[in-house]
Amino acid sequence: MLPSVIVVLTFLSCASGENPAMQVILTNKGLQYGKHAGAGLIQDKLENMTLPDITGDVDIKIGKVHYTLTGTTITKCDFPEPSVEFFNATGFKTSTSGLSVALAGEWRTRFGIIHDGGSFNMAIFSVDVTSVVQLGRDSNGHLSITSMSCDAVVGDVDIQFHGGASWIIQRFVHHFKGKIKGKMESNICPAVTESIEKLEFHLQAMNVSFDVNEVLYLDLPLTGLPLIDASRLNLGLKGEFYSIKTPTEPPFKPQPFTMPEQPAYMLSVGVSEFTLNSASFGYYSAGLLQVLIDDSMIPPSSPVHLNTTSMGVFIPQLPKKFPDLLMKLQVYAKEAPLFSFQSGAAKLSAQIDVKAFAIEPNSTQIPLFKLGVDSKFNSKWWFADETLKGSVALDNITLTLESTEVGDFKVDGLQKTLSMAMKVAVLPKLNGELGKGIALPRMKHAQLVNSVLKMEEGFMTVSSDAKLLMEDTRFN
Numbered sequence: 001m002l003p004s005v006i007v008v009l010t011f012l013s014c015a016s017g018e019n020p021a022m023q024v025i026l027t028n029k030g031l032q033y034g035k036h037a038g039a040g041l042i043q044d045k046l047e048n049m050t051l052p053d054i055t056g057d058v059d060i061k062i063g064k065v066h067y068t069l070t071g072t073t074i075t076k077c078d079f080p081e082p083s084v085e086f087f088n089a090t091g092f093k094t095s096t097s098g099l100s101v102a103l104a105g106e107w108r109t110r111f112g113i114i115h116d117g118g119s120f121n122m123a124i125f126s127v128d129v130t131s132v133v134q135l136g137r138d139s140n141g142h143l144s145i146t147s148m149s150c151d152a153v154v155g156d157v158d159i160q161f162h163g164g165a166s167w168i169i170q171r172f173v174h175h176f177k178g179k180i181k182g183k184m185e186s187n188i189c190p191a192v193t194e195s196i197e198k199l200e201f202h203l204q205a206m207n208v209s210f211d212v213n214e215v216l217y218l219d220l221p222l223t224g225l226p227l228i229d230a231s232r233l234n235l236g237l238k239g240e241f242y243s244i245k246t247p248t249e250p251p252f253k254p255q256p257f258t259m260p261e262q263p264a265y266m267l268s269v270g271v272s273e274f275t276l277n278s279a280s281f282g283y284y285s286a287g288l289l290q291v292l293i294d295d296s297m298i299p300p301s302s303p304v305h306l307n308t309t310s311m312g313v314f315i316p317q318l319p320k321k322f323p324d325l326l327m328k329l330q331v332y333a334k335e336a337p338l339f340s341f342q343s344g345a346a347k348l349s350a351q352i353d354v355k356a357f358a359i360e361p362n363s364t365q366i367p368l369f370k371l372g373v374d375s376k377f378n379s380k381w382w383f384a385d386e387t388l389k390g391s392v393a394l395d396n397i398t399l400t401l402e403s404t405e406v407g408d409f410k411v412d413g414l415q416k417t418l419s420m421a422m423k424v425a426v427l428p429k430l431n432g433e434l435g436k437g438i439a440l441p442r443m444k445h446a447q448l449v450n451s452v453l454k455m456e457e458g459f460m461t462v463s464s465d466a467k468l469l470m471e472d473t474r475f476n
């Protein structure tokens, strides 16, 4: 039973001593859903399950009859909804009570040279199983699970033999009852423990680092022990992106954050500014936040082109010094762009340098000037139709002339034009794409439904319900 509850956790926790930059919360609602789905799976598994043979001897006063109960199959299983709760600040407790099973099989006896046989029906009533597991964290930051206690009690067993001289062994039904009850009771807990160990094995085998694309990987080990209270389980994860080629620590640290209670959703994921900024730093330190822009990249319809004549509008001396030459811009981030989350919005500020060159017909580049571009964007994000949508607006863009080889000039005109180009050309295109939405990644075992996104000071939360995909969840 319990392992199936943890199915919910295994796809969350793929996942040292520092503040977690991401947090995953499983609420009681999520726990109960996981249990319900798990109970269904177990019932499916129990149907038509074949039990191991039971052999023994029964003393019939004139000697011993050797018997075998074989081919015992579960024909019907009444599996009551188990209960599960967060327990003891460290784990879960699950209890199943009143489980009843009907079984059928073959009996065979041997008494001296006399062989006999037939069929039997068996009913096992009122099986109660209680299991407590503890969650922890291993030295590599994997979630770990251990069985703390297990109790199994079988209420009663009834058995009816048919065929052959079944009336003889039917008289010893008490013997069989005791034997089967004892065998069941001593087998249930080892089976439970075994499936918990299997689950632990799966957890240990899981990666806590994932390549996100060719550039970044995401590091997700647990930063501390799972925190459990009566209403939720909270996993703190490192949540840091690194450049695959140049993995270095960024010059900033994750700040602690407290996620609000969201008991109406099965789970919530909190992502701090740090996580996004580590991704930004990863791209920056991999040297990817730079681009060369030449005139071929400017849409033909644009009123401004990248040549000294066209730029003469903003820099009158330019076409006089370098008439009719094409230009090229080397654009690069001065430092990693910074994200900040505020109530209801995510802001991005980027400091960019632009070096402008004129290109002689023989391809020689002549440096012209260097501009600093300080830009601030404001974005909103939300879920609609299970896709993430967003819109980005320009807050402010400020140009400064940092150095020049062509003499001083005013940047106001350029600044206005750049701001206008952003507003009428770049952002509408971007917002068109964001409006179409970004599909959430589909996990192997589950799908998120009813997701909502909230921005808070320093972090954002995605709260969601999950739908387990049954056909995929059958793993041992």
Ligand SMILES: *[C@@H]1O[C@H](CO)[C@@H](O)[C@H](O)[C@H]1NC(C)=O
Pocket (backbone or CB within 6 Å): 047, 048
């Ligand atoms: C279990 O056995 C019954 C009867 O043999 C069969 O109808 C049913 O499809 C089986 N169920 C599964 C899950 O194999």
Ligand SMILES: *[C@@H]1O[C@H](CO)[C@@H](O)[C@H](O)[C@H]1NC(C)=O
Pocket (backbone or CB within 6 Å): 088, 090, 132, 148, 149
């Ligand atoms: C409760 O947790 C502690 C460790 O945190 C453990 O020592 C104790 O055995 C647990 N109690 C039960 C009933 O599992």
Ligand SMILES: *[C@@H]1O[C@H](CO)[C@@H](O)[C@H](O)[C@H]1NC(C)=O
Pocket (backbone or CB within 6 Å): 205, 206, 207
């Ligand atoms: C874990 O990561 C390694 C190396 O990146 C990869 O080879 C392996 O397939 C991954 N294992 C799983 C279970 O994803």
Ligand SMILES: *[C@@H]1O[C@H](CO)[C@@H](O)[C@H](O)[C@H]1NC(C)=O
Pocket (backbone or CB within 6 Å): 303, 304, 305, 306, 307, 309, 310, 324, 325, 326
């Ligand atoms: C420079 O751009 C203008 C449009 O602004 C265009 O008419 C002109 O042909 C361009 N000159 C060169 C050399 O590409």
Ligand SMILES: *[C@@H]1O[C@H](CO)[C@@H](O)[C@H](O)[C@H]1NC(C)=O
Pocket (backbone or CB within 6 Å): 360, 362, 364
């Ligand atoms: C390219 O042409 C310019 C002027 O047209 C000249 O000053 C420069 O020396 C030339 N460079 C090379 C590498 O030929």
Ligand SMILES: *[C@@H]1O[C@H](CO)[C@@H](O)[C@H](O)[C@H]1NC(C)=O
Pocket (backbone or CB within 6 Å): 395, 396, 397, 398
């Ligand atoms: C844009 O930034 C400049 C310089 O930082 C500032 O003077 C101006 O007020 C800002 N404009 C807006 C609309 O925030």
